Amino acid sequence: GENVEQHPSTLSVQEGDSAxxxxxxxxxxxxxxxxxxxxxxxxxxxxxxxRSNVGEKKDQRIAVTLNKTAKxxxxxxxxxxxxxxxxxxxxxxxGGSQGNLIFGKGTKLSVKP
Amino acid sequence: xxxxxxxxxxxVAKRGQDVALRCDPISGHVSLFWYQQALGQGPEFLTYFQNxxxxxxxxxxxxxxxxxxxxxxxxTLKxxxxxxxxxxxxxxxxxxxNEQYFGPGTRLTVT
Numbered sequence: 001g002e003n004v005e006q007h008p009s010t011l012s013v014q015e016g017d018s019a020x021x022x023x024x025x026x027x028x029x030x031x032x033x034x035x036x037x038x039x040x041x042x043x044x045x046x047x048x049x050x051r052s053n054v055g056e057k058k059d060q061r062i063a064v065t066l067n068k069t070a071k072x073x074x075x076x077x078x079x080x081x082x083x084x085x086x087x088x089x090x091x092x093x094x095g096g097s098q099g100n101l102i103f104g105k106g107t108k109l110s111v112k113p
Numbered sequence: 114x115x116x117x118x119x120x121x122x123x124x125v126a127k128r129g130q131d132v133a134l135r136c137d138p139i140s141g142h143v144s145l146f147w148y149q150q151a152l153g154q155g156p157e158f159l160t161y162f163q164n165x166x167x168x169x170x171x172x173x174x175x176x177x178x179x180x181x182x183x184x185x186x187x188x189t190l191k192x193x194x195x196x197x198x199x200x201x202x203x204x205x206x207x208x209x210x211n212e213q214y215f216g217p218g219t220r221l222t223v224t
Contacts, residue, residue, distance in 0.1 A: 006155075032211045043117075043204070043215040044156065051211075089155045099211050100146055100169060103155030 002027040002094050006104025013080050014112055021107045023090035024072040032093040033066060033073045034101070039086045047088075048075070080111045115139070117207050117216035125222045126195045134190045134219045138207030145188050146213060147180055148204040156204055156215075162188060195223045 003026040013019050025033075034049035050057045050064045050073065057064050061080075066073040077084055087108050091101040118137045126132050138145050144163055148156035149172075158172040164185035173180070177196075182188040192199055200223045206213040 034212070036215075043217045046212060046214065049212065091155075093211065094158075099144060099208060099213070100158045100161050100172075101156075101213060102158065106153075106155050 002030060002092055002102040004090060004092050004102050004104045006090050006107060008107060009105065010108045010110070012110045012112065015080060015082060017080055019077045019080050019084070019109055019111075021075045021088055021090065021109075022072060023074070023092075023104050024070075025092040025102075026071065027092065027094070028068075028071065030092040030094070032099065033064070034091050035064060035075050036089045036091065036103075037086045038089065038106075044089060077109075080109075082111050082113050085109055085111045117205055117214055119203075119205050119216035119219050121219060122217060123220050123222075125224060128197060128223055129194055131191065131193045132195055132221065134192075134203050134221070136188045136190070136205030136216060138186065138188070138205070139209070139214060142207035142209055142214075143185075144208035145182060146206045146208065147188070147190050148206065149174075150202040150204055150218070152201075159190070159203075192221075195221075197223050199223050 006023045031052040036044035037047045038044045050066050061078045063076045087106045089106045090104045120135045147159040150156045160180045161169040162182040177193045179191045202218040204218045205216045
């Protein structure tokens with residue numbers, strides 16, 4: 001079955017710096033790769049996603065890249081702000097049409113002012 | 114519009130009790146998912162519905178876990194004879210075009 005590995009588990013950056021989180025997946029049939037932000041005690045929030053027919057997608061300070069050949073995808077946050085501090089999860093769909101997601105273990109991002 | 118809602122938000126159960134967790138999906142969303150999130154971990158898939166049909170229950174950890182969505186809208190996750198290892202946050206998500214939107218979760222504590 002699908003396995004998603006996420007690195008690093010913790011990341012600390014200064015405000016204004018960039019942050020990069022990387023994920024790898026195992027199921028070559030996966031086609032959908034969302035990223036979620038979860039603040040303490042809150043629900044996971046979808047922040048950006050990418051589908052397998054696209055190599056890169058950007059939304060303001062957030063971008064995601066996908067390398068299907070290497071089976072890895074990354075989240076890039078530029079000009080980080082303290083409110084970006086949260087746990088970020090990558091996920092991949094389970095290689096079928098039903099869409100249930102397999103999540104990475106999360107990256108705790110801390111942005112120091 | 115309204116997002117996914119779940120109730121109760123918190124539930125404390127004594128070991129051996131049965132619990133029922135409710136999920137109200139976004140109106141019109143055909144697909145509904147249940148996940149279990151342990152402390153410090155990512156959500157783990159439990160089960161999936163398309164309308165009222167339960168198409169995948171491969172993630173349910175034991176036969177004490179049961180989910181239903183009889184009218185294709187509201188869903189209930191039931192856990193019978195709760196055990197301490199069932200303590201977790203139970204998240205529901207509804208989906209449109211693969212994009213899954215999560216509810217706030219129910220934090221279950223089994224004492």
